[in-house]
Amino acid sequence: MGTRYARFTQFLKGPVEMIKHAKSLLSGNQHSTPGHNPVGGIVMVGLMLLILLIGLTGYFSVKEFLGDLMGEAHEAIASLALAVVVVHVAAAIIMSLLQKENLVRSMVTGKKQGLPEEAIRFPQYLIGLLLVLGSIYCFYMIMTGAAPSLTQ
Structure with a gap:
Protein backbone atom coordinates (compact mmCIF):
# COMPACT_ATOMS: atom_id res chain seq x y z
CA MET A 1 0.00 0.00 0.00
CA PHE A 122 -2.50 10.94 -6.32
CA PRO A 123 -0.62 11.39 -3.04
CA GLN A 124 -2.33 9.41 -0.31
CA TYR A 125 -2.68 12.10 2.33
CA LEU A 126 -5.82 10.53 3.84
CA ILE A 127 -4.08 7.22 4.51
CA GLY A 128 -1.12 9.04 6.06
CA LEU A 129 -3.42 11.11 8.27
CA LEU A 130 -5.31 7.98 9.39
CA LEU A 131 -2.02 6.24 10.25
CA VAL A 132 -0.86 9.22 12.32
CA LEU A 133 -4.22 9.49 14.13
CA GLY A 134 -4.24 5.73 14.79
CA SER A 135 -0.73 5.92 16.24
CA ILE A 136 -1.69 8.84 18.49
CA TYR A 137 -4.77 6.93 19.67
CA CYS A 138 -2.74 3.81 20.49
CA PHE A 139 -0.19 5.92 22.35
CA TYR A 140 -3.00 7.59 24.30
CA MET A 141 -4.56 4.21 25.19
CA ILE A 142 -1.25 2.89 26.50
CA MET A 143 -0.34 6.05 28.43
CA THR A 144 -3.73 6.37 30.15
CA GLY A 145 -3.81 2.70 31.15
CA ALA A 146 -6.83 1.93 28.97
CA ALA A 147 -4.81 -0.95 27.51
CA PRO A 148 -3.48 -2.41 30.79
CA SER A 149 -2.27 -5.69 29.31
CA LEU A 150 0.43 -3.79 27.43
CA THR A 151 1.79 -1.95 30.45
CA GLN A 152 1.50 -4.44 33.31
Missing part, protein backbone atom coordinates in the same frame (compact mmCIF):
# COMPACT_ATOMS: atom_id res chain seq x y z
CA GLY A 2 1.21 3.50 -0.64
CA THR A 3 2.61 5.44 -3.52
CA ARG A 4 5.01 3.67 -5.86
CA TYR A 5 8.15 4.98 -4.14
CA ALA A 6 6.94 3.94 -0.66
CA ARG A 7 6.34 0.29 -1.57
CA PHE A 8 8.71 -2.54 -0.72
CA THR A 9 8.95 -3.44 -4.41
CA GLN A 10 10.80 -0.13 -4.87
CA PHE A 11 13.04 -0.64 -1.81
CA LEU A 12 14.18 -4.19 -2.51
CA LYS A 13 16.21 -4.38 -5.70
CA GLY A 14 18.44 -7.38 -5.05
CA PRO A 15 22.18 -7.87 -4.73
CA VAL A 16 22.90 -7.44 -8.46
CA GLU A 17 21.33 -3.96 -8.50
CA MET A 18 23.11 -3.05 -5.25
CA ILE A 19 26.49 -4.04 -6.68
CA LYS A 20 25.78 -2.16 -9.93
CA HIS A 21 24.83 0.93 -7.93
CA ALA A 22 27.98 0.70 -5.76
CA LYS A 23 30.16 0.33 -8.89
CA SER A 24 28.49 3.34 -10.51
CA LEU A 25 29.22 5.40 -7.38
CA LEU A 26 32.88 4.41 -7.45
CA SER A 27 33.19 5.18 -11.15
CA GLY A 28 31.43 8.54 -10.79
CA ASN A 29 28.59 7.60 -13.16
CA GLN A 30 25.76 7.70 -10.63
CA HIS A 31 22.31 8.75 -11.73
CA SER A 32 19.44 10.21 -9.76
CA THR A 33 16.33 8.13 -9.10
CA PRO A 34 13.03 9.41 -7.69
CA GLY A 35 12.94 6.79 -4.91
CA HIS A 36 15.63 5.18 -2.81
CA ASN A 37 18.68 3.85 -4.55
CA PRO A 38 19.26 0.07 -4.11
CA VAL A 39 21.63 0.50 -1.15
CA GLY A 40 19.44 3.12 0.55
CA GLY A 41 16.41 0.88 0.11
CA ILE A 42 17.99 -2.04 1.92
CA VAL A 43 19.08 0.32 4.71
CA MET A 44 15.46 1.44 5.09
CA VAL A 45 14.26 -2.17 5.38
CA GLY A 46 16.99 -2.83 7.96
CA LEU A 47 15.94 0.23 9.93
CA MET A 48 12.32 -0.91 9.92
CA LEU A 49 13.40 -4.30 11.27
CA LEU A 50 15.50 -2.64 13.97
CA ILE A 51 12.53 -0.51 15.06
CA LEU A 52 10.37 -3.64 15.25
CA LEU A 53 13.03 -5.29 17.40
CA ILE A 54 13.19 -2.22 19.65
CA GLY A 55 9.46 -2.51 20.26
CA LEU A 56 9.57 -6.26 20.90
CA THR A 57 12.55 -6.16 23.24
CA GLY A 58 11.05 -3.19 25.08
CA TYR A 59 7.80 -5.09 25.56
CA PHE A 60 9.62 -8.22 26.75
CA SER A 61 11.74 -6.07 29.05
CA VAL A 62 8.62 -4.58 30.69
CA LYS A 63 7.22 -8.11 31.07
CA GLU A 64 10.57 -9.15 32.62
CA PHE A 65 10.98 -11.94 30.07
CA LEU A 66 14.48 -13.49 30.32
CA GLY A 67 15.48 -11.12 33.12
CA ASP A 68 17.89 -8.32 32.22
CA LEU A 69 18.75 -9.85 28.85
CA MET A 70 15.83 -8.16 27.07
CA GLY A 71 16.65 -4.79 28.64
CA GLU A 72 20.25 -5.07 27.50
CA ALA A 73 19.17 -6.19 24.03
CA HIS A 74 16.70 -3.29 23.90
CA GLU A 75 19.45 -0.76 24.63
CA ALA A 76 21.91 -2.36 22.19
CA ILE A 77 19.37 -2.47 19.34
CA ALA A 78 18.30 1.14 20.03
CA SER A 79 21.95 2.23 19.83
CA LEU A 80 22.40 0.31 16.58
CA ALA A 81 19.26 1.91 15.12
CA LEU A 82 20.56 5.35 16.05
CA ALA A 83 23.85 4.58 14.32
CA VAL A 84 21.99 3.43 11.18
CA VAL A 85 19.96 6.66 11.18
CA VAL A 86 23.17 8.72 11.44
CA VAL A 87 24.76 6.75 8.59
CA HIS A 88 21.60 7.15 6.49
CA VAL A 89 21.51 10.92 6.97
CA ALA A 90 25.26 11.18 6.32
CA ALA A 91 24.84 9.14 3.12
CA ALA A 92 22.00 11.45 2.04
CA ILE A 93 24.23 14.47 2.58
CA ILE A 94 27.10 12.88 0.64
CA MET A 95 24.77 11.83 -2.20
CA SER A 96 23.31 15.36 -2.22
CA LEU A 97 26.78 16.73 -2.86
CA LEU A 98 27.58 14.12 -5.51
CA GLN A 99 24.27 14.49 -7.37
CA LYS A 100 23.95 18.24 -6.77
CA GLU A 101 20.40 17.99 -5.37
CA ASN A 102 19.11 18.41 -1.83
CA LEU A 103 18.17 14.87 -0.76
CA VAL A 104 17.85 15.83 2.91
CA ARG A 105 15.05 18.25 2.00
CA SER A 106 13.43 15.42 0.04
CA MET A 107 13.68 13.18 3.12
CA VAL A 108 11.84 15.79 5.19
CA THR A 109 9.24 17.00 2.67
CA GLY A 110 8.75 13.78 0.71
CA LYS A 111 9.10 15.74 -2.54
CA LYS A 112 11.82 15.49 -5.16
CA GLN A 113 12.38 16.89 -8.63
CA GLY A 114 11.99 14.43 -11.45
CA LEU A 115 10.51 13.72 -14.84
CA PRO A 116 6.74 14.13 -15.32
CA GLU A 117 6.27 10.38 -15.87
CA GLU A 118 7.97 9.70 -12.51
CA ALA A 119 5.48 11.88 -10.60
CA ILE A 120 2.95 10.54 -8.13
CA ARG A 121 -0.46 11.51 -9.45
Whole structure:
Protein backbone atom coordinates (compact mmCIF):
# COMPACT_ATOMS: atom_id res chain seq x y z
CA MET A 1 0.00 0.00 0.00
CA GLY A 2 1.21 3.50 -0.64
CA THR A 3 2.61 5.44 -3.52
CA ARG A 4 5.01 3.67 -5.86
CA TYR A 5 8.15 4.98 -4.14
CA ALA A 6 6.94 3.94 -0.66
CA ARG A 7 6.34 0.29 -1.57
CA PHE A 8 8.71 -2.54 -0.72
CA THR A 9 8.95 -3.44 -4.41
CA GLN A 10 10.80 -0.13 -4.87
CA PHE A 11 13.04 -0.64 -1.81
CA LEU A 12 14.18 -4.19 -2.51
CA LYS A 13 16.21 -4.38 -5.70
CA GLY A 14 18.44 -7.38 -5.05
CA PRO A 15 22.18 -7.87 -4.73
CA VAL A 16 22.90 -7.44 -8.46
CA GLU A 17 21.33 -3.96 -8.50
CA MET A 18 23.11 -3.05 -5.25
CA ILE A 19 26.49 -4.04 -6.68
CA LYS A 20 25.78 -2.16 -9.93
CA HIS A 21 24.83 0.93 -7.93
CA ALA A 22 27.98 0.70 -5.76
CA LYS A 23 30.16 0.33 -8.89
CA SER A 24 28.49 3.34 -10.51
CA LEU A 25 29.22 5.40 -7.38
CA LEU A 26 32.88 4.41 -7.45
CA SER A 27 33.19 5.18 -11.15
CA GLY A 28 31.43 8.54 -10.79
CA ASN A 29 28.59 7.60 -13.16
CA GLN A 30 25.76 7.70 -10.63
CA HIS A 31 22.31 8.75 -11.73
CA SER A 32 19.44 10.21 -9.76
CA THR A 33 16.33 8.13 -9.10
CA PRO A 34 13.03 9.41 -7.69
CA GLY A 35 12.94 6.79 -4.91
CA HIS A 36 15.63 5.18 -2.81
CA ASN A 37 18.68 3.85 -4.55
CA PRO A 38 19.26 0.07 -4.11
CA VAL A 39 21.63 0.50 -1.15
CA GLY A 40 19.44 3.12 0.55
CA GLY A 41 16.41 0.88 0.11
CA ILE A 42 17.99 -2.04 1.92
CA VAL A 43 19.08 0.32 4.71
CA MET A 44 15.46 1.44 5.09
CA VAL A 45 14.26 -2.17 5.38
CA GLY A 46 16.99 -2.83 7.96
CA LEU A 47 15.94 0.23 9.93
CA MET A 48 12.32 -0.91 9.92
CA LEU A 49 13.40 -4.30 11.27
CA LEU A 50 15.50 -2.64 13.97
CA ILE A 51 12.53 -0.51 15.06
CA LEU A 52 10.37 -3.64 15.25
CA LEU A 53 13.03 -5.29 17.40
CA ILE A 54 13.19 -2.22 19.65
CA GLY A 55 9.46 -2.51 20.26
CA LEU A 56 9.57 -6.26 20.90
CA THR A 57 12.55 -6.16 23.24
CA GLY A 58 11.05 -3.19 25.08
CA TYR A 59 7.80 -5.09 25.56
CA PHE A 60 9.62 -8.22 26.75
CA SER A 61 11.74 -6.07 29.05
CA VAL A 62 8.62 -4.58 30.69
CA LYS A 63 7.22 -8.11 31.07
CA GLU A 64 10.57 -9.15 32.62
CA PHE A 65 10.98 -11.94 30.07
CA LEU A 66 14.48 -13.49 30.32
CA GLY A 67 15.48 -11.12 33.12
CA ASP A 68 17.89 -8.32 32.22
CA LEU A 69 18.75 -9.85 28.85
CA MET A 70 15.83 -8.16 27.07
CA GLY A 71 16.65 -4.79 28.64
CA GLU A 72 20.25 -5.07 27.50
CA ALA A 73 19.17 -6.19 24.03
CA HIS A 74 16.70 -3.29 23.90
CA GLU A 75 19.45 -0.76 24.63
CA ALA A 76 21.91 -2.36 22.19
CA ILE A 77 19.37 -2.47 19.34
CA ALA A 78 18.30 1.14 20.03
CA SER A 79 21.95 2.23 19.83
CA LEU A 80 22.40 0.31 16.58
CA ALA A 81 19.26 1.91 15.12
CA LEU A 82 20.56 5.35 16.05
CA ALA A 83 23.85 4.58 14.32
CA VAL A 84 21.99 3.43 11.18
CA VAL A 85 19.96 6.66 11.18
CA VAL A 86 23.17 8.72 11.44
CA VAL A 87 24.76 6.75 8.59
CA HIS A 88 21.60 7.15 6.49
CA VAL A 89 21.51 10.92 6.97
CA ALA A 90 25.26 11.18 6.32
CA ALA A 91 24.84 9.14 3.12
CA ALA A 92 22.00 11.45 2.04
CA ILE A 93 24.23 14.47 2.58
CA ILE A 94 27.10 12.88 0.64
CA MET A 95 24.77 11.83 -2.20
CA SER A 96 23.31 15.36 -2.22
CA LEU A 97 26.78 16.73 -2.86
CA LEU A 98 27.58 14.12 -5.51
CA GLN A 99 24.27 14.49 -7.37
CA LYS A 100 23.95 18.24 -6.77
CA GLU A 101 20.40 17.99 -5.37
CA ASN A 102 19.11 18.41 -1.83
CA LEU A 103 18.17 14.87 -0.76
CA VAL A 104 17.85 15.83 2.91
CA ARG A 105 15.05 18.25 2.00
CA SER A 106 13.43 15.42 0.04
CA MET A 107 13.68 13.18 3.12
CA VAL A 108 11.84 15.79 5.19
CA THR A 109 9.24 17.00 2.67
CA GLY A 110 8.75 13.78 0.71
CA LYS A 111 9.10 15.74 -2.54
CA LYS A 112 11.82 15.49 -5.16
CA GLN A 113 12.38 16.89 -8.63
CA GLY A 114 11.99 14.43 -11.45
CA LEU A 115 10.51 13.72 -14.84
CA PRO A 116 6.74 14.13 -15.32
CA GLU A 117 6.27 10.38 -15.87
CA GLU A 118 7.97 9.70 -12.51
CA ALA A 119 5.48 11.88 -10.60
CA ILE A 120 2.95 10.54 -8.13
CA ARG A 121 -0.46 11.51 -9.45
CA PHE A 122 -2.50 10.94 -6.32
CA PRO A 123 -0.62 11.39 -3.04
CA GLN A 124 -2.33 9.41 -0.31
CA TYR A 125 -2.68 12.10 2.33
CA LEU A 126 -5.82 10.53 3.84
CA ILE A 127 -4.08 7.22 4.51
CA GLY A 128 -1.12 9.04 6.06
CA LEU A 129 -3.42 11.11 8.27
CA LEU A 130 -5.31 7.98 9.39
CA LEU A 131 -2.02 6.24 10.25
CA VAL A 132 -0.86 9.22 12.32
CA LEU A 133 -4.22 9.49 14.13
CA GLY A 134 -4.24 5.73 14.79
CA SER A 135 -0.73 5.92 16.24
CA ILE A 136 -1.69 8.84 18.49
CA TYR A 137 -4.77 6.93 19.67
CA CYS A 138 -2.74 3.81 20.49
CA PHE A 139 -0.19 5.92 22.35
CA TYR A 140 -3.00 7.59 24.30
CA MET A 141 -4.56 4.21 25.19
CA ILE A 142 -1.25 2.89 26.50
CA MET A 143 -0.34 6.05 28.43
CA THR A 144 -3.73 6.37 30.15
CA GLY A 145 -3.81 2.70 31.15
CA ALA A 146 -6.83 1.93 28.97
CA ALA A 147 -4.81 -0.95 27.51
CA PRO A 148 -3.48 -2.41 30.79
CA SER A 149 -2.27 -5.69 29.31
CA LEU A 150 0.43 -3.79 27.43
CA THR A 151 1.79 -1.95 30.45
CA GLN A 152 1.50 -4.44 33.31
